[in-house]
Amino acid sequence: MSALVLIGRQSSHYTRVVRMLALELDMAVDLEPIHDLLSLAPAVFAGNPALKLPALRLGGDVVWGSVNACRALARASAAGEDGVAWPEQARSPQLLNAHELVAHAMAAQVEVVFHEIVSGRPPDDASRKRRASLVNSLAWLDRELDAVRGELPAGRIALLELQLFCLLEHLPFRNPVDLSGWPRLVAFADAWRQRPSARATPYRFDPPPA
Structure with missing residues (x-):
């Protein structure tokens, strides 16, 4: 142990x-x-x-x-x-905003899954805004991804990239979102998926206790 x-x-x-x-x-x-x-x-x-x-x-x-x-x-x-490159070490508005949107999108994903998928609630104004905020965040991250990654320090593990990859992989697992219109995010996830740490941690549901 x-x-x-x-x-x-x-x-x-x-x-x-x-x-x-x-x-x-x-x-x-x-x-x-x-x-x-x-x-x-x-x-x-x-x-x-x-x-x-x-x-x-x-x-x-x-x-x-x-x-x-x-x-x-x-x-x-x-x-x-x-x-590790941490969120508080970001200096430019671009990188600060990227950290904000990744953190927001991860939280929004949890809310979408709980309220729309697990609970099966019908859409309402709050759920529509929540999903729009998730989609808008992903669209911004796709558009700015190259510039954002260019500001990350070399030779360090960027928490931003770890979080973004885990979010992108979670979408098809729990909340199908069509990513085909965001080619930079797709290419980013494809590359990260080859890392041993990604291959060793696929999403799955934990079996119930015996």
């Missing part, structure tokens, strides 16, 4: 970001599945009162949230935090 345990779901794009970063950093992390995603008990979510995943357990300590889990992993790795 690894000293690092990730509490999350194989079907979650937030969980996959952490799992992929661990592999990119050559770190062993065990996955502890959350089976009852609608639970109201913080204990199910490693004590997180917000009832959200993922969480990372490091010995006796627990950190909540995917970015915090990534930061804790990086600090514990041989490369350290300097091996």
